[in-house]
Amino acid sequence: AVELNPVLQPLSWLLGTWESDEPGEGTFPSIKPFRYTEKLHFSHVGQPVINFMFNAFHAESNKPLHRECGFIRIQQGTNRVAFIIAQNSGLVEIEEGELTSNQLKLQTQSLGRISFAKEPHVQQISRVFQLRPDGKLEQTVSMATDNHPLTQHLHIIYSRSSG
Ligand code: HEM
Numbered sequence: 001a002v003e004l005n006p007v008l009q010p011l012s013w014l015l016g017t018w019e020s021d022e023p024g025e026g027t028f029p030s031i032k033p034f035r036y037t038e039k040l041h042f043s044h045v046g047q048p049v050i051n052f053m054f055n056a057f058h059a060e061s062n063k064p065l066h067r068e069c070g071f072i073r074i075q076q077g078t079n080r081v082a083f084i085i086a087q088n089s090g091l092v093e094i095e096e097g098e099l100t101s102n103q104l105k106l107q108t109q110s111l112g113r114i115s116f117a118k119e120p121h122v123q124q125i126s127r128v129f130q131l132r133p134d135g136k137l138e139q140t141v142s143m144a145t146d147n148h149p150l151t152q153h154l155h156i157i158y159s160r161s162s163g
Pocket of ligand 1: 143145
């Protein structure tokens with residue numbers, strides 16, 4: 001195995017594979033509430049960068065839905081973290097924020113989308129990753145669209161999985 005770049009030590013708790021044990025809850029004022037499952041993979045190749053893939057599925061049909069992948073960087077010697085994200089919906093995003101012990105809070109710093117992205121357009125995303133005392137990982141995502149201010153869209157809890 002490649003040795004972890006020491007710059008990543010503060011984020012090493014993210015590394016590995018995570019899978020929702022209970023389906024997550026999706027909500028937004030303009031949509032019907034839904035349930036989904038999701039697998040997260042965080043890996044590294046020795047660079048001061050984490051590579052990630054998030055793959056979500058419909059809880060009942062198992063049909064692939066939302067997918068995101070990208071890179072995570074931390075500014076050396078600080079608690080400043082950046083996510084560089086591509087989403088299958090045609091959105092690309094930089095999210096930045098801060099790491100405080102086992103919590104990572106991020107929000108959109110810049111956002112781009114394909115010319116034919118579905119409406120309503122997302123205008124802002126904020127999310128929190130929390131490593132809980134029981135060893136589970138929790139993610140909460142809020143978004144603002146053309147039609148609604150920042151409101152929760154996703155909440156899900158993952159357990160470590162073997163792959
Ligand atoms: C709906 C954005 C992650 C499932 C939506 C809508 C937007 C959006 C803009 C339309 C809201 C409206 O019509 O007013 C995002 C963003 C995500 C994300 C920015 C990540 C940061 C996910 C994930 C799932 C998911 C992980 C899991 C399956 C859905 C579903 C709908 C929806 C089922 C309703 C039906 C539809 O419009 O396709 N999302 N979403 N989303 N999202 Fe997400």
